[in-house]
Amino acid sequence: PIPPLEIQQEIVKILDAFTELNTELNTELNTELKARKKQYEYYQNMLLDFDDIDSNHKDAKEKLAQKTYPKRLKTLLQTLAPKGVEFRKLGEVCEIIRGKRVTKKEILDKGKYPVVSGGIGFMGYLNEYNREENTITIAQYGTAGFVNWQNQKFWANDVCFSVIPKETLINRYLYYVLTNMQNYLYSISNRSAIPYSISSNNIMQITIPIPPLEIQQEIVKILDQFSILTTDLLAGIPAEIKARKKQYEYYREKLLSFKPLQNKA
Known part of the structure; x- marks a missing residue:
């Protein structure tokens, strides 16, 4: 026109x-x-930074008084962990379980349960699962060290670790701690070879803060809402x-x- x-x-x-x-x-x-x-x-x-108030530090109590945590969280810390927060190695408080291999021939385009492998997304689907919902996964190869939260039943492939916490840890709290350490997890993976990889031993050596369960619950509540x-x-x-x-x-x-x-x- x-x-x-x-x-x-x-x-x-x-x-x-x-x-x-x-x-x-x-x-x-x-x-x-x-x-x-x-x-x-x-x-x-900020919510997961307990380095200053490690219970092994003599001045943990004084450092806690200076922290700018939300009011309820700070009150809980001063009441339940007045001498600071305990730190332990992940291998002491969790099981690191490797998945089970499935071949490309077994993978479906459509199925009941996603297959979690070494990538960020799903590898495909199967009609059976080997892990429950609400499980933390860490990629062993590919995007080695990548932390994810699986909110449904799934199949963990053999290049995927599942992190199963013991009674001292709330699953969701641990997930937030590990995602907050994402860059560190990448740094301890082997990135000199292709594909990239991370060993279960390296993961188990990670040191994490373990406040009392009520404090973990409060942190999860805040971060879930946010x-x-x-x-x-x-x-x-x-x-x-x-x-x-x-x-x-x-x-x-x-x-x-x-x-x-x-x-x-």
């Missing part, structure tokens, strides 16, 4: 303005997305960007749709 120049100019003006607004909004939304991620990481790190809010936001922002893009495409199509002139007989 070739409308008169004045109309072309007006269409360009409208679409340019819309493009500019759309770009600004996308930038703002992506900035908000990054800010929320950083905020979540900050709170997770995680839900963050997840909703992370889902909402891309959806908003997508909606704006559709809106722009709609108006562009409307502005550039012209009915052909009919020749009068």
